[in-house]
Amino acid sequence: MQTHQYDVVIVGAGGAGMRAALESSGSVRTAVISKLYPTRSHTGAAQGGMCAALANVEEDNWEWHTFDTVKGGDYLVDQDAAEIMAKEAIDAVLDLERMGLPFNRTPEGRIDQRRFGGHTRNHGEAAVRRSCYAADRTGHMILQTLYQQCVKQDVEFFNEFYVLDLLVDHDLSEGHVADGEEVNATGVVAYDLATGEIHVFQAKAIIFATGGAGKIFKTTSNAHTLTGDGMALALRRGFPLEDMEFFQFHPTGLAGLGILLSEAARGEGGILRNGDGERFMERYAPTIKDLAPRDIVARSMANEVREGRGAGPNKDYILLDLTHLEPAHIDAKLPDITEFARTYLGIEPYTEPVPVYPTAHYAMGGIPTNVDAEVLRNNTDVVKGLYAAGEVACVSVHGSNRLGTNSLLDINVFGKRAGRAAAAYARTAQFTDIPDGAADPVVAQLDEMRERPDGERVAEIRTALQETMDRNAQVFRTDESLREAMADIRELQKRYKNVSVQDKGRMFNTDLLEALELGFLLDIAEVVVIGALNRKESRGGHFREDFPERDDTSWMLHTMAYRRPLGTTTVESADGTEGMFSEESTFDNYKVVLGGKSVVQTRYEPMERKY
Amino acid sequence: MTATIEDAPTTSVPEIPSFEVTLRVRRYLPESSHGDEAYWEEFTVTAHGTDRVLDALHKIKWEHDGSLTFRRSCAHGVCGSDAVRINGRNRLACKTLLKDVNPDKPILVEPIKGLPVIKDLVVDMEPFFASYREIMPFLVTTGNEPSKERLQSSEQRERFDDTTKCILCAACTSSCPVFWTDGQYFGPAAIVNAHRFIFDSRDEGAEQRLEILNDKEGVWRCRTTFNCSEACPRGIEVTKAIQEVKRAMITRAF
Numbered sequence: 080m081q082t083h084q085y086d087v088v089i090v091g092a093g094g095a096g097m098r099a100a101l102e103s104s105g106s107v108r109t110a111v112i113s114k115l116y117p118t119r120s121h122t123g124a125a126q127g128g129m130c131a132a133l134a135n136v137e138e139d140n141w142e143w144h145t146f147d148t149v150k151g152g153d154y155l156v157d158q159d160a161a162e163i164m165a166k167e168a169i170d171a172v173l174d175l176e177r178m179g180l181p182f183n184r185t186p187e188g189r190i191d192q193r194r195f196g197g198h199t200r201n202h203g204e205a206a207v208r209r210s211c212y213a214a215d216r217t218g219h220m221i222l223q224t225l226y227q228q229c230v231k232q233d234v235e236f237f238n239e240f241y242v243l244d245l246l247v248d249h250d251l252s253e254g255h256v257a258d259g260e261e262v263n264a265t266g267v268v269a270y271d272l273a274t275g276e277i278h279v280f281q282a283k284a285i286i287f288a289t290g291g292a293g294k295i296f297k298t299t300s301n302a303h304t305l306t307g308d309g310m311a312l313a314l315r316r317g318f319p320l321e322d323m324e325f326f327q328f329h330p331t332g333l334a335g336l337g338i339l340l341s342e343a344a345r346g347e348g349g350i351l352r353n354g355d356g357e358r359f360m361e362r363y364a365p366t367i368k369d370l371a372p373r374d375i376v377a378r379s380m381a382n383e384v385r386e387g388r389g390a391g392p393n394k395d396y397i398l399l400d401l402t403h404l405e406p407a408h409i410d411a412k413l414p415d416i417t418e419f420a421r422t423y424l425g426i427e428p429y430t431e432p433v434p435v436y437p438t439a440h441y442a443m444g445g446i447p448t449n450v451d452a453e454v455l456r457n458n459t460d461v462v463k464g465l466y467a468a469g470e471v472a473c474v475s476v477h478g479s480n481r482l483g484t485n486s487l488l489d490i491n492v493f494g495k496r497a498g499r500a501a502a503a504y505a506r507t508a509q510f511t512d513i514p515d516g517a518a519d520p521v522v523a524q525l526d527e528m529r530e531r532p533d534g535e536r537v538a539e540i541r542t543a544l545q546e547t548m549d550r551n552a553q554v555f556r557t558d559e560s561l562r563e564a565m566a567d568i569r570e571l572q573k574r575y576k577n578v579s580v581q582d583k584g585r586m587f588n589t590d591l592l593e594a595l596e597l598g599f600l601l602d603i604a605e606v607v608v609i610g611a612l613n614r615k616e617s618r619g620g621h622f623r624e625d626f627p628e629r630d631d632t633s634w635m636l637h638t639m640a641y642r643r644p645l646g647t648t649t650v651e652s653a654d655g656t657e658g659m660f661s662e663e664s665t666f667d668n669y670k671v672v673l674g675g676k677s678v679v680q681t682r683y684e685p686m687e688r689k690y
Numbered sequence: 691m692t693a694t695i696e697d698a699p700t701t702s703v704p705e706i707p708s709f710e711v712t713l714r715v716r717r718y719l720p721e722s723s724h725g726d727e728a729y730w731e732e733f734t735v736t737a738h739g740t741d742r743v744l745d746a747l748h749k750i751k752w753e754h755d756g757s758l759t760f761r762r763s764c765a766h767g768v769c770g771s772d773a774v775r776i777n778g779r780n781r782l783a784c785k786t787l788l789k790d791v792n793p794d795k796p797i798l799v800e801p802i803k804g805l806p807v808i809k810d811l812v813v814d815m816e817p818f819f820a821s822y823r824e825i826m827p828f829l830v831t832t833g834n835e836p837s838k839e840r841l842q843s844s845e846q847r848e849r850f851d852d853t854t855k856c857i858l859c860a861a862c863t864s865s866c867p868v869f870w871t872d873g874q875y876f877g878p879a880a881i882v883n884a885h886r887f888i889f890d891s892r893d894e895g896a897e898q899r900l901e902i903l904n905d906k907e908g909v910w911r912c913r914t915t916f917n918c919s920e921a922c923p924r925g926i927e928v929t930k931a932i933q934e935v936k937r938a939m940i941t942r943a944f
Contacts, residue, residue, distance in 0.1 A: 115769075118857065119763045119770060121764060123769055124766070124768050181851070181890070189839060216855070422787070423766070424740065537752070537756075582759070586720070586808065
């Protein structure tokens with residue numbers, strides 16, 4: 080076992096992690112721990128752009144962007160956070176340009192901008208050109224640019240190190256720590272994939288930037304590696320997860336594969352058609368049609384298929400039609416996604432429409448933070464020295480449905496804020512002692528998993544989980560479907576206890592890694608389904624057919640899900656919202672308790688959401 | 691409100707039936723009884739329609755042999771994790787459809803060449819990234835930062851567009867015969883990333899980068915075999931980029 084000491088330890092080397100590293104590594108000793116090489120992170124798969132009201136091509140301002148974000152999130156957005164994001168978006172884009180990001184340009188040589196779903200002029204009048212982009216590989220360019228700057232600044236990386244525990248000086252998982260008491264994060268325990276060795280990192284400040292959990296679903300745009308690791312570690316350590324029932328299904332995944340085709344395709348003029356050739360979005364969103372927010376488009380598509388108007392031999396997909404666009408325009412603006420259609424489906428988008436269907440894309444929920452990226456352990460108390468940013472976090476700028484491009488924005492704005500806040504804290508804070516044996520649970524977990532005799536295969540349980548989530552907790556949900564998902568998850572959790580790995584080696588044991596990831600997936604799926612069961616309304620990405628209306632009287636609240644031992648009764652609810660949420664789910668030796676947290680409202684009254 | 695277009699285009703996704711496919715995988719498991727001996731192992735799995743080599747590798751790992759080890763993440767050709775040698779050619783496993791590599795015969799899958807093998811298809815990428823870091827792969831500017839964006843015309847941006855596509859998968863570098871025999875050579879990927887900045891109108895570090903690449907292990911080691919261009923899964927014209935860097939070295943025009 081090796082031990083290290085850093086002022087700031089960042090877990091995850093995608094956009095948020097590296098953006099944070101650029102802020103902190105200049106002033107305090109910083110390490111970035113990543114289970115992948117940084118350039119493999121899934122930020123690189125983002126395509127369409129990053130919105131900021133630069134007004135380079137038409138009138139725009141950050142207030143409109145704030146409004147769109149709040150409305151897009153179906154009013155579950157914390158409006159103070161959305162305002163910060165929309166204001167700081169402008170500098171975030173300019174920062175990236177100055178770092179060298181090769182944005183597409185206007186004829187005047189300035190950063191070009193294009194339309195994107197849900198982004199409008201003057202509070203919904205018409206689509207606005209707000210997305211700054213580099214062809215359809217904006218995420219790739221952001222990831223490369225941030226990595227380039229990290230190379231320039233000589234940031235220290237621990238690549239292919241897998242963080243398996245978060246160390247805290249109080250055990251929150253027992254539910255015995257009183258509100259207001261000081262709690263400090265002290266370090267992380269990591270597993271070096273190449274050697275199998277355990278490393279303990281002591282840190283004054285820790286930033287979680289571990290990304291999402293799309294692999295709880297079968298059809299997903301997410302990478303194999305997006306298994307909710309950071310969220311699950313926080314949950315196991317007794318931290319709450321916020322709004323996990325809200326998962327975004329991106330309308331245009333390649334049918335049957337889930338590979339993402341950017342909304343930019345529609346921003347550049349692409350049209351969705353059903354099996355009859357009808358531009359059906361005119362019926363669902365008469366003003367902005369195909370550029371309605373993703374939750375609405377995804378639901379409309381699923382509805383067309385359900386009502387028998389799908390395309391294809393089985394009428395089970397929708398068509399994304401680009402055939403009316405000039406091939407040269409497609410090549411210039413959408414080269415990668417058209418290549419995906421050619422490579423994976425053998426479809427030529429110049430002349431044939433592309434089969435698409437919604438694909439699990441983004442977790443709106445995550446580890447709750449304030450606007451300085453400090454992690455909350457209940458509705459009000461921050462954990463000293465613990466920060467989160469990016470998809471793993473919930474600020475909440477996305478509410479119940481994230482607008483396209485706002486994730487690339489989120490990672491840059493709140494990644495930067497996390498890095499600054501963590502560095503500022505680390506400059507004055509002291510290290511907190513880590514007791515001997517802090518890594519023992521991880522070592523025991525790994526040994527036990529490795530030595531377990533023949534049992535079930537990881538892949539079988541994972542596939543069963545993904546299938547039940549797709550079947551029961553996707554675009555349309557009901558009490559019945561969610562209870563079925565819950566029953567399946569419990570059964571799979573039991574089976575997981577007997578899972579065994581065939582690879583018993585120390586070196587580069589990805590078999591073992593996948594087994595650990597499956598444990599995280601099960602934990603996250605459980606919280607998603609419990610939150611969805613509990614929320615008896617429809618809002619943003621969460622649609623309950625048995626409760627099809629938004630219900631602001633009862634449900635204008637964030638969900639806070641805690642894992643607690645059986646027998647405890649505490650529901651953290653410092654702002655008096657206790658009782659609104661009552662669902663408890665009892666498992667073998669713990670339960671998931673739900674609390675509520677108020678939504679921050681500044682200038683926008685909730686309205687009906689029409690486009 | 692409906693707007694059915696009578697001649698709306700239609701799509702026909704060709705049905706490809708499931709088929710048996712055999713992969714011959716180069717194994718290296720130093721912790722096993724095989725010790726330091728690499729060996730070949732064959733696996734036969736059932737594949738479907740548009741399955742890729744990565745799907746077949748997953749099938750082997752998930753259903754037959756959990757110890758089979760390879761890197762992967764995004765599974766659609768943008769993260770650069772799974773460059774391997776397939777039937778002697780460097781490709782991304784997630785971007786190579788089984789039906790396109792003649793599944794009637796065993797498909798050979800090996801680690802990319804020229805980098806130390808750690809386990810099965812996993813190689814040590816550190817020497818590759820070390821070369822990348824040496825060529826100053828970041829924008830170099832002098833003077834005060836502008837308060838807004840730096841201006842750049844579409845034509846100026848187009849000049850280096852091709853080399854911005856690099857995903858650092860190492861398919862090019864590990865296909866290069868010079869790199870195989872001379873591990874000191876910077877290799878195509880590092881030169882591609884130097885090109886990306888040398889020809890960026892905003893950058894002021896070209897002279898320094900050209901000095902670095904003028905080294906005896908720099909661009910002049912390139913023998914123009916075009917392996918790198920053929921290997922690039924992003925379709926970058928790697929050899930052309932190297933030629934342009936060579937030319938810039940002589941003319942100092944960029």
